[in-house]
Amino acid sequence: MLINGIDTDLIVMAIWGVIFAIFVLKLFQSICLVPTKSAYIVERLGKYHSTLDAGFHALIPFLDKVAYIHDLKEETIDVPPQECFSSDEVNVEVDGVIYISVTDPVKASYGITDYRYAAIQLAQTTTRSVIGTLDLDRTFEERDVISAKVVEVLDEAGSMWGIRVHRYEIKNITPPETVKNAMEMQVNAERERRALLAKSEGDKQSKINRSEGVMAETINRSEGEMQRRINEAEGKAQEILTLAKATAESIERLAVVISSEGGQSALRMQLGEQYMKQLDGLSKPDSRIVLPGNLVNFEYWMQSIGLKDDKK
Incomplete structure (x- = not known):
């Protein structure tokens, strides 16, 4: 048509x-x-x-x-840097990262307009409130406390948003340049103080060790000298005892021999031989013989030593 x-x-x-x-x-x-x-x-x-x-x-x-x-996989969300004031009125810049995952897609769709943006804002406000209760020095030490508090608050809100916050980590805490320079000077001063302290402790310990070594050496030497003298004294005492014992034994044996039959005659004969040997030594040209002025006394002396029989 x-x-x-x-x-x-x-x-x-x-x-x-x-x-x-x-x-x-x-x-x-x-x-x-x-x-x-x-x-x-x-x-x-x-x-x-x-x-x-x-x-x-x-x-x-x-x-x-x-x-x-x-x-539904776990995802990371960067928390932008923000300025926070510590309890001692120091301005620091803090940023971090959140690890979250969707557990209830219905609540994540209809419970909130944008759960990612809401989690970032809540993490920032919680971080500011926690840092406001800490000193500047403690903010660097109490990162775990800050992270745990943020996770606790986000978990409480996340149950209504259909998300779960696994953890929150602070990436950087940046103080002002003036505060950073002061902290570096403080750290250097503390490091130098520790170095001086360690050096002084080392010198002190070295002197103590040296003096203890000298003392130990002196003690060892004195103990060694004492032991040497003790050993010498004991040796001399043992020598004297041995000589005394040998002398006593020889005297006892000599007494036994003299008291036996013919012992006195043998003794006189031995003494006579010794006397003759001495006279033989005096017969040299350069030798001199000294005789007593009174021969009677000389004969008496010979009788006393057994070289002459007074009966004859």
Whole structure:
């Protein structure tokens, strides 16, 4: 049919062709493949209908649509640097990182507009409040306390947002340049003080060790000298005892020999031999013999030593 030179059948066929193409496109779009560790929030006619887990799903064209897509894997969110005041009125700049994951896709979709932005803001405010109760020196030491407090607050709010905060880590705490220079000077002074203290302790210990060594050496020498003298005295005493014992034994044996038969004659003979040996030594040209002035006394002396028999 021609109307004003236009074929209306062709127009109708074109319209139906467009409608069919749109229907086919929507039919393909209704096929939904959800990857692992993901969740799709489906709305039907603008109202929440279901949550699609990993796998193949088919939606009703023109009625169902995927309104929100959530990644269920743990993700990191950087917390931008912010200025905080410590309890001693020092301005420091703090930044960090949050590790969170979605546990309830429905609450994460409808419980809050943007849970990532909300977590960042809550982490910043909590960090400011915690640092405000600490001194500057303690802010560097109490990072675990700050992180634990932020995680506690975020977990409490995250239960309503469908998220879980695993941990919060402070990356940097940056004080002003003037405070940083003062802290560096303080650290250097403390390091020098420790070095001087360690050196003095080392010198003190060295002197103590040296004096103890000298004392030990002196004691050892004195003990050695004492032991040497004791050993010498004991040796001399043992020598005297041995000589005395030998002399006593020789005297006892000599007394036994003299008291036996013929003992006195043998003694006189031995003494005579010794006397003759001495006289023989005096017979040399340079020798001198001294005789007593009174020969009677000389004969008496010979009788006393047994060289002459007074009976003859």
